[in-house]
Amino acid sequence: MHYLDHAATTAVLPEAAQIACRVMTEQFGNPSSVHKMGIAASGIVEKARKQVAAILNAEPSEITFTSCGTEATATAIYGACRRKGRGKHIITTMIEHSATLNTVKQLEQEGFEVTYLEPDADGHISTADLRAAVRPDTALLTCMLVNNEIGTVLPVKEFGKILKKKAPNALFHIDAVQGLARLPIKPKLWNADFISVSGHKIGAPKGIGALYIRKGVRIAPLMLGGGQERGMRPGTEATPNIAAFGEACRICMEQMDDNAAKVEALCTQLKEGIAQRFPWAVYNGKHDIPHVINVSFPGCKSEVLLRVLEMHAVYVSSGSACAKGKASHVLAAMRLEHTRIDSALRISFAPSNTSDDVEALLDALEEGTKRLKRE
Secondary structure, X not given: OEEOEOOOOOOOOHHHHHHHHHHHHOOOOOOOOOOHHHHHHHHHHHHHHHHHHHHOOOOHHHEEEEOOHHHHHHHHHHHHHOOOOOOOEEEEEOOOOHHHHHHHHHHHHOOOEEEEEOOOOOOOOOHHHHHHHOOOOEEEEEEEOEOOOOOOEOOHHHHHHHHHHHOOOOEEEXXXXXXXXXXXXXXXXXXXXXXXXXXXXXXOOOOOEEEEEOOOOOOOOOOOOOOOHHHOOOOOOOHHHHHHHHHHHHHHHHOHHHHHHHHHHHHHHHHHHHHHHOOOOEEOOOOOOOOEEEEEOOOOOHHXXXXXXXXXXXXXXXXXXXXXXXXXXXXXHOOOOHXXXXXXXXXXXXXXXXXXXXXXXHXXXXXXXXXXXXX
């Protein structure tokens, strides 16, 4: 098997799986219980909180565990916009994940005005456009760190400075789901009030995420309940997943430089292979990080090409897994031709990939493109 769809999800790291299994079977107390097993479970949660805080350059008290990145994002956006005395204006971009776009669309229906910043042809968002969009009544700027489909990096440091200068009371949320363990996270430098992350993108199980909430920021929770997570996220903590997430953060943080070098080498190998075998292929976006490559093979429908690749046990995608096969709104926002959008593939690496994975992909692409272009 040659799995090259890590922007969708990753395999659980063995160390993370081992910890999750041990917690499920041996240390399964409820963290809210006051007896010995409950206290031990609470300690596991707090250890993981420190590990997640470390990779986010945050304090443990600024970390709230959630069920996923989507919940973390929704908590930040709704919480920021439903504060007393806030404005009624939201700024986001046209290339955000559906977790962000669908949430701000809901707020539009509640009377908020939303400005959607448009990307250029390379998938970048202009700081000048943001500067022009910020208003005195802006309540929130919410944007990605790394785009999940084309790998572009948004200028969050500059965005934070612009926002806080022009609208000091506005809050800044960053969706760092694709950036976690790929780029250094710097909430203070970025003037970030919220940062949402997800475990299954970095080798933790599905079903665990976290939200950084800057110390001093007060927002209401999405749900009410027993008061877990200091009242921000009620419900019994998913201790096994939390422990695994913490361990995955620890490993990724220790190996970040080595992992980046591995992925960079794989990306270079892929681009060289595409240049040699498919000189007619067209890249979408500038791929500011090497982990995500989006490339079109005009004349070859991506949905059909995916089936051909699958026959060779090569797995990539045509865009965000959450879109479930729908045409990419990211590529459409970049105003690309229909033939490019319809023939685009997203190839996303992890450090576990090998040179053989890249060669298998190139071989399968060669067979598939020849067959489809002939048809």
